[in-house]
Amino acid sequence: MIKLENVSKIYKGDVVALRNVTCEIQKGEFVFLVGPSGSGKSTFMRLLNKEETPDSGVIYVAGKDIGRLSGWRVPFLRRNIGCIFQDFKLLDNRTVAQNVAFALEVIGRPRHVISNQVPAILELVGLSPKAHNYPEELSGGEQQRVSIARAFVNRPLILLADEPTGNLDPATSVGIMKLLDRINKTGTTVVMATHDRGIVDTMRKRVIELDQGNLARDQARGVYE
Amino acid sequence: MNFRLGNIFREVSYSLRRNPTLFLGTLVVIAISLLILGSGLVVRSAVENATARWKDGVEFIVFMNPDSSQVEIDAIKAKLDSNPEIIAADTRFVDKQDAFIEFQSLFQESDQIRESVTVEDMPPSYRVVPRNAESSVVEALADGFRDEPGVFQVVAAIDTIRAIENVGDNLNRQFLILGAFLLLAAMLLVYNTIRTTIFSRRREVEVMRLVGASNWYIRVPFMVEGVLQGLIAGLLTLPMYRVVNNFLSSLGDEESLNLLDGLRAPSGDVVTIWIAMVLLGAFIGAAASAVALSRYLDV
Numbered sequence: 001m002i003k004l005e006n007v008s009k010i011y012k013g014d015v016v017a018l019r020n021v022t023c024e025i026q027k028g029e030f031v032f033l034v035g036p037s038g039s040g041k042s043t044f045m046r047l048l049n050k051e052e053t054p055d056s057g058v059i060y061v062a063g064k065d066i067g068r069l070s071g072w073r074v075p076f077l078r079r080n081i082g083c084i085f086q087d088f089k090l091l092d093n094r095t096v097a098q099n100v101a102f103a104l105e106v107i108g109r110p111r112h113v114i115s116n117q118v119p120a121i122l123e124l125v126g127l128s129p130k131a132h133n134y135p136e137e138l139s140g141g142e143q144q145r146v147s148i149a150r151a152f153v154n155r156p157l158i159l160l161a162d163e164p165t166g167n168l169d170p171a172t173s174v175g176i177m178k179l180l181d182r183i184n185k186t187g188t189t190v191v192m193a194t195h196d197r198g199i200v201d202t203m204r205k206r207v208i209e210l211d212q213g214n215l216a217r218d219q220a221r222g223v224y225e
Numbered sequence: 226m227n228f229r230l231g232n233i234f235r236e237v238s239y240s241l242r243r244n245p246t247l248f249l250g251t252l253v254v255i256a257i258s259l260l261i262l263g264s265g266l267v268v269r270s271a272v273e274n275a276t277a278r279w280k281d282g283v284e285f286i287v288f289m290n291p292d293s294s295q296v297e298i299d300a301i302k303a304k305l306d307s308n309p310e311i312i313a314a315d316t317r318f319v320d321k322q323d324a325f326i327e328f329q330s331l332f333q334e335s336d337q338i339r340e341s342v343t344v345e346d347m348p349p350s351y352r353v354v355p356r357n358a359e360s361s362v363v364e365a366l367a368d369g370f371r372d373e374p375g376v377f378q379v380v381a382a383i384d385t386i387r388a389i390e391n392v393g394d395n396l397n398r399q400f401l402i403l404g405a406f407l408l409l410a411a412m413l414l415v416y417n418t419i420r421t422t423i424f425s426r427r428r429e430v431e432v433m434r435l436v437g438a439s440n441w442y443i444r445v446p447f448m449v450e451g452v453l454q455g456l457i458a459g460l461l462t463l464p465m466y467r468v469v470n471n472f473l474s475s476l477g478d479e480e481s482l483n484l485l486d487g488l489r490a491p492s493g494d495v496v497t498i499w500i501a502m503v504l505l506g507a508f509i510g511a512a513a514s515a516v517a518l519s520r521y522l523d524v
Contacts (some may be wrong), residue, residue, distance in 0.1 A: 047437070072440065079437035089432055093239075105232060106438035154436070 001027040001158065001189045002048060007057030008015040009043050009213075017043035018054070019213040027157070029149030030184045032192040032200050034224055035210035045160045046211065048191070049081045050074050062157055079107055081158045082188075086166035088143045092134040096146050097122065097131040104149045113209065119154045125179060141172035145179065152183055159183060161192040165199060173199060197224040235445035237453065238315030238423050247421060248454065255458035255506055263462055263502040264401025264469045266486050270490035270498070271473045272393030285367040287351040290319070295312040298349065304373070305351060310366055315354035319345045335460025348377050389488065408509065411458075412432040415451050415513035422447060425523050430522065444518050451514025452507050459503030 011016040018040045025031055029120040033041045046052040047059055050066050059066050066077060090099050097118050104114045122128045123143040135143055144164060151159060160182065165173035177199055184190045194200060200207060200223060207222030208215065235410070246463045287305075289298055306313045324347035326417075329339055355366055370458050423430065433443050474489035491500075 047447065075434075075437040075439045077437070078435060083435045089428065089435075091429060102432065103436040106433045106436060106442055108442075150432075150436070 001025055001029070001062060002191070003060040004047075005060075007045065007047065007059060008056045009052060009054050014180045014189075016040075016213040017208075018047070020057070021210075021213075021215045023208060023218055025189060027183070027189055028187050029207040030181070030190045030203075031192070031224070032205055033191060033210065034195070034200060034207055035216070036087075037195075038212075039210040040213045041158050041210055042162060045083075045162050045191065045193055048158070048160060049070060049078050049083065051080075075107075078153060080157045082154070082156040084144070084147050084151050084159065084161040086163040088135070088147045088167075090143055090146055090150075092135055095132050096127055096138070096149075099146055100149045101133070103153055107154065109154075117153055121149045123183075124152075125149045139172070139192055140168050141175060144168060144176050148176070148179055148183070152188070156188065158189045158191065161190065161194075163193055163195065164206045165194065165196050170198065177203065190191045200224040206221075231390060233449055234329045240426065240446065240450055243425060244421065244516050247273075247418050248450075251411070252454050252458050252461075254414050254454055255411040255509060256461045257507050258404055258411045259502040260462045260465050260504075261400050261407060261497050262404030263466055265397045265404060266402065266498045267466050267490045267495060268473065269397045270494040271470065271488050273388055273399075274489060274491060274494075285353050285355070285363055285379060286371045287353060287367075287376060288348040288378045288380065289350060289375050290377045293325055293349070293375035293377075297373075301351060301370065301373060301376065304370070305353060308366070308369075310356050310362065312354045312356055317352040319350045319352060320331050321345065321349050324330075324349060351407055388409070395460055408505075410514040412509050415454060415510055416517045417515035418454070419447050419451055419514040420521050422450060423517070424511050428500055431461050435519075444522065447522070448514050448520055451510035451517075453510065455506030455508065455510030456503060459499075459506030462502055463499045464498055 004021050004023050007021045008019050021040075021044070033044060035041055041054060047054055048061060048066075050069065053067065061077065062080060064077075067078060076118065091102065094102060096206055100121060101114050101118050103115065109117075118127065119131070122131055125148055127142060127145050127149065128143065130138060135146065138146065143208035144167075148164075159180070164180070165176055168176060179191055180192065181203070204221045204223070207217065207219045207224070209219075209225070228460055257309070282455050289301070289302060302318070305316055320342050325342070325344045326341065328347060355363055357363075361380050367381045369374055371379045430443060476488060
């Protein structure tokens, strides 16, 4: 599903974000990306949905070399990749249902599809009763659920989660991880960057550790360190 | 591309509601710049209209003294007829009675002036059509009659025409220069409006990019906003052109004894200028927002 071959990314001022990283993630895998701040986790994620381009190396997503993708096809790549963030990135002026529907509207899904899929996904994340609430009326955990619903409503092949529990208390984090696990079980590949030792140690999924841009460890059923 | 007109207009109207003062301010500046530019064109059209009437039959007028004798009048006619530079057939004699009627019509809005003269006070005149309409020729011909007995005054219409043309040219040039500067200011304002809109909607734009909205889907509402500003501003200028045109024609009526009559752009020209300004407004909006989008919207 995802393959990196000798991928390097160096920012201005010789700041090395990734150096010669090679790894492969299979369809349906759940992978934790760990490492200290500045180790290259976010760059790794941003390269996968082509928000960044590597300075060298090749990246394949769903069998396609995304380096060869022309600009106008990038949106189509992104429709196959859902993204979740630490700060949720919800639109304050839209309700929960509208936030989720937004992801379908802007890619031109027909209205009847939207009106079917949005309630279904809100049911999945347990937010049906709050469909008409605004983000500011929700707790942090609920907001992250909305964010997950928006990322997953289009049934992407891959879900990229950048520190999704970074702003949440441990109990809420467990709920979010259960939800991501459920989504993973539907066949969606999940790549999650995290600093949360407890979660990684509890879930015992594959762990890829980055250190100063180098791939330091790639361990099946791994722990945080 | 996945456009849904409703979505686009919802985005645009939301953006307008969020920042109405900036939108309105920009709109007013575009409208003023288009108005000034368009007014320059209206003035030019009006001047062309006014001078065209004179150019067709450029003439100078030999006014006789009101008490000139028939012999003197006939002598002038003989001199006009014998001059090969003058088209005798088109040259017309306006007697006291006709002059009185013309005067009454010229000053129909001022009873005091009309009542102050009688038929006997009016100077008879010859309306002369020269073969060559060049101002130097007309002047030379006119000069030949100034010192003839019984002649009160020789007026070459060409002087007035040149004066109108000069005033028109100057006004036109000034309007165009001022309009061009204002247009530049308007473009910068549209650019900044769109920039501000992009900034105020950066979260939406970010989400749209992440979920895979096409580049055009993201760009179009911003472009529509820019074009809308230009279009509305252009549409608003029509009544103002009519005001400018009415002002021009009022100049002719009051001050210049009919020489400025016709200083009015034909309504067809006004509509053409208006349409051109509406299109120019839309173009300015589109161009400025396109530049702002390419610089500030990384899609």
